[in-house]
Amino acid sequence: xxxxxxxxxxxxxxxxxxxxxxxxxxxxxxxxxxxxxxxxxxxxxxxxxxxxxxxxxxxxxxxxxxxxxxxxxxxxxxxxxxxxxxxxxxxxxxxxxxxxxxxxxxxxxxxxxxxxxxxxxxxxxxxxxxxxxxxxxxxxxxxxxxxxxxxxxxxxxxxxxxxxxxxxxxxxxxxxxxxxxxxxxxxxxxxxxxxxxxxxxxxxxxxxxxxxxxxxxxxxxxxxxxxxxxxxxxxxxxxxxxxxxxxxxxxxxxxxxxxxxxxxxxxxxxxxxxxxxxxxxxxxxxx
Amino acid sequence: xxxxxxxxxxxxxxxxxxxxxxxxxxxxxxxxxxxxxxxxxxxxxxxxxxxxxxxxxxxxxxxxxxxxxxxxxxxxxxxxxxxxxxxxxxxxxxxxxxxxxxxxxxxxxxxxxxxxxxxxxxxxxxxxxxxxxxxxxxxxxxxxxxxxxxxxxxxxxxxxxxxxxxxxxxxxxxxxxxxxxxxxxxxxxxxxxxxxxxxxxxxxxxxxxxxxxxxxxxxxxxxxxxxxxxxxxxxxxxxxxxxxxxxxxxxxxxxxxxxxxxxxxxxxxxxxxxxxxxxxxxxxxxxxxxxxxxxxxxxxxxxxxxxxxxxxxxxxxxxxxxxxxxxxxxxxxxxxxxxxxxxxxxxxxxxxxxxxxxxxxxxxxxxxxxxxxxxxxxxxxxxxxxxxxxxxxxxxxxxxxxxxxxxxxxxxxxxxxxxxxxxxxxxxxxxxxxxxxxxxxxxxxxxxxxxxxxxxxxxxx
Numbered sequence: 182x183x184x185x186x187x188x189x190x191x192x193x194x195x196x197x198x199x200x201x202x203x204x205x206x207x208x209x210x211x212x213x214x215x216x217x218x219x220x221x222x223x224x225x226x227x228x229x230x231x232x233x234x235x236x237x238x239x240x241x242x243x244x245x246x247x248x249x250x251x252x253x254x255x256x257x258x259x260x261x262x263x264x265x266x267x268x269x270x271x272x273x274x275x276x277x278x279x280x281x282x283x284x285x286x287x288x289x290x291x292x293x294x295x296x297x298x299x300x301x302x303x304x305x306x307x308x309x310x311x312x313x314x315x316x317x318x319x320x321x322x323x324x325x326x327x328x329x330x331x332x333x334x335x336x337x338x339x340x341x342x343x344x345x346x347x348x349x350x351x352x353x354x355x356x357x358x359x360x361x362x363x364x365x366x367x368x369x370x371x372x373x374x375x376x377x378x379x380x381x382x383x384x385x386x387x388x389x390x391x392x393x394x395x396x397x398x399x400x401x402x403x404x405x406x407x408x409x410x411x412x413x414x415x416x417x418x419x420x421x422x423x424x425x426x427x428x429x430x431x432x433x434x435x436x437x438x439x440x441x442x443x444x445x446x447x448x449x450x451x452x453x454x455x456x457x458x459x460x461x462x463x464x465x466x467x468x
Numbered sequence: 469x470x471x472x473x474x475x476x477x478x479x480x481x482x483x484x485x486x487x488x489x490x491x492x493x494x495x496x497x498x499x500x501x502x503x504x505x506x507x508x509x510x511x512x513x514x515x516x517x518x519x520x521x522x523x524x525x526x527x528x529x530x531x532x533x534x535x536x537x538x539x540x541x542x543x544x545x546x547x548x549x550x551x552x553x554x555x556x557x558x559x560x561x562x563x564x565x566x567x568x569x570x571x572x573x574x575x576x577x578x579x580x581x582x583x584x585x586x587x588x589x590x591x592x593x594x595x596x597x598x599x600x601x602x603x604x605x606x607x608x609x610x611x612x613x614x615x616x617x618x619x620x621x622x623x624x625x626x627x628x629x630x631x632x633x634x635x636x637x638x639x640x641x642x643x644x645x646x647x648x649x650x651x652x653x654x655x656x657x658x659x660x661x662x663x664x665x666x667x668x669x670x671x672x673x674x675x676x677x678x679x680x681x682x683x684x685x686x687x688x689x690x691x692x693x694x695x696x697x698x699x700x701x702x703x704x705x706x707x708x709x710x711x712x713x714x715x716x717x718x719x720x721x722x723x724x725x726x727x728x729x730x731x732x733x734x735x736x737x738x739x740x741x742x743x744x745x746x747x748x749x750x751x752x753x754x755x756x757x758x759x760x761x762x763x764x765x766x767x768x769x770x771x772x773x774x775x776x777x778x779x780x781x782x783x784x785x786x787x788x789x790x791x792x793x794x795x796x797x798x799x800x801x802x803x804x805x806x807x808x809x810x811x812x813x814x815x816x817x818x819x820x821x822x823x824x825x826x827x828x829x830x831x832x833x834x835x836x837x838x839x840x841x842x843x844x845x846x847x848x849x850x851x852x853x854x855x856x857x858x859x860x861x862x863x864x865x866x867x868x869x870x871x872x873x874x875x876x877x878x879x880x881x882x883x884x885x886x887x888x889x890x891x892x893x894x895x896x897x898x899x900x901x902x903x904x905x906x907x908x909x910x911x912x913x914x915x916x917x918x919x920x921x922x923x924x925x926x927x928x929x
Contacts, residue, residue, distance in 0.1 A: 242547035242551060247551070298748060438736050
């Protein structure tokens with residue numbers, strides 16, 4: 182029986198280990214800085230959210246007054262964050278209707294209340310990592326309707342709303358793959374395609390055959406280059422704050438629950454000791 | 469008073485006892501219910517399943533007070549519970565964690581039964597009620613999962629209800645009748661809500677009562693798989709039994725403390741459990757126009773989901789071939805008597821023909837349902853002379869080990885997007901699962917069994 186239990190435990194590990202998966206279709210995700218307990222960051226994130234996001238995206242499950250929980254007073258919320266004459270007790274609705282949004286953008290911008298949870302990957306990167314990487318992965322592509330594309334979410338309908346904050350960037354995309362003829366049939370030859378998107382979104386493509394030792398291994402490499410590194414770095418910091426706010430907003434109770442959880446587990450540990458001794462007292466007579 | 473009964477209690481209790489069997493019920497089921505003294509760790513999961521049932525009912529009542537079963541409001545009402553209802557988040561996390569933990573304890577409880585032969589005579593009905601509880605639990609979990617009205621809720625329900633459409637003749641109409649619409653919609657949400665909060669729990673509680681009454685009628689099995697009632701003292705009390713109360717009540721309190729530590733560690737520190745208890749995709753509201761790239765049921769259904777996906781047209785050939793082989797083997801050499809000797813092989817031949825005539829999708833549904841229904845017949849499939857795995861031959865233990873590992877692998881495969889290698893693995897896994905049970909009449913009595921002791925093995929604390 183013991184052996185069986187051991188084998189059982191071992192199998193659980195073997196089965197659980199390979200559960201991590203990569204993000205669908207997009208570039209690998211970077212870790213978002215951990216700022217969920219940093220009130221100044223959360224407040225700055227709230228400011229960015231209200232200014233940049235809360236025009237197209239709603240947060241229908243969130244009340245403005247919830248921002249009290251990240252250290253803001255009603256006066257601060259009303260004075261700086263509520264723009265359309267609503268009360269602090271209102272939900273973060275937007276004026277644009279889903280039908281209009283669909284007509285104007287081709288798709289309805291999703292509600293962001295719990296987006297930071299929705300974008301997490303099973304036993305993998307968190308939704309915060311997704312948002313942090315996504316927000317910093319826009320590049321100019323003049324061939325797209327909005328003039329923008331994104332390496333994490335290819336062909337996204339959303340333009341780079343904070344482009345002025347980030348400053349101009351270029352993207353170099355190096356794809357190694359099996360070449361195809363004009364009918365999309367693989368030819369068996371391998372090639373490296375280097376696409377450079379300049380800061381205006383015009384691209385130059387260079388295709389070259391690859392060495393035999395690389396052939397057979399498809400790969401994609403993405404290299405952003407900020408033309409104004411200081412501005413881009415400041416932008417990263419802003420996005421980290423925004424990400425922290427979205428992660429907080431997705432589950433405002435998360436810090437409380439961990440704090441309460443510690444006490445609950447401490448109590449249960451004590452209860453366990455008592456239950457263990459109680460059990461022993463009764464059972465000592467059973468021969 | 470006609471048929472005056474003897475009451476030993478006095479005062480208020482005496483007054484009640486003359487009118488209601490309070491003391492006698494308490495004695496029969498608790499204080500003088502003699503359970504074997506050699507229960508081990510595996511015997512905690514029955515009580516824990518009861519505990520989780522109570523947690524689910526109580527948290528469920530509070531959730532229903534705030535939840536809106538309306539396609540336009542359901543998703544946001546769950547977020548409302550999470551954010552604005554005082555204590556709503558803990559109630560909801562207890563309910564969502566409870567759903568998964570229910571299956572954890574029930575799977576372990578069933579595995580215990582498998583190990584120690586708790587389904588064998590005279591406990592067949594205990595086991596059958598138990599399998600019925602498991603079926604109810606699956607229905608309860610499936611319908612409850614639609615209620616948050618997220619993407620996985622919606623598309624999971626869509627996929628599963630569509631399965632009924634694979635049933636020949638009545639299928640398409642049946643699936644529309646279940647949904648109440650041509651797609652999963654508000655009508656579906658409302659009826660699933662009704663089933664989840666009223667119909668299924670009523671049946672579930674009734675079955676739990678039947679399960680326990682049947683158990684107390686025949687007495688508990690134990691890790692040695694022997695009957696403690698065979699050795700009684702002068703008063704008719706089993707020598708190896710201890711009264712359930714206080715011995716197993718304090719035992720269970722200890723087990724409950726251990727369980728609650730795990731339970732609340734999840735509730736407070738990992739309520740999503742890495743996306744397996746609360747699926748991340750379910751934080752996106754249901755969108756009938758946007759099919760998620762990968763639809764997977766919650767982890768507790770994935771072993772059965774793998775078996776569903778395993779049945780392809782090619783694999784139906786394999787199954788048909790195996791049925792024919794089985795028919796020939798049974799006809800040529802088996803212990804079946806009289807009409808059965810002909811009937812069983814004929815049924816298998818008909819099955820083989822139908823496997824080729826009907827759509828593979830239908831057989832996928834049959835495999836998934838059959839994998840559970842098969843459990844009902846376990847008491848008659850197992851022909852081993854001993855109940856407990858302790859006294860079975862070593863290679864039996866290996867088979868049990870393979871069965872468990874295979875079940876876990878099937879579970880893992882069910883969470884993954886389909887691929888040729890994974891499909892082949894789940895087909896092999898399906899054969900192992902079905903073979904383990906269906907071939908039991910042929911292997912379970914073979915091998916050298918160890919001698920079974922007269923009295924239970926017990927080391928005092």
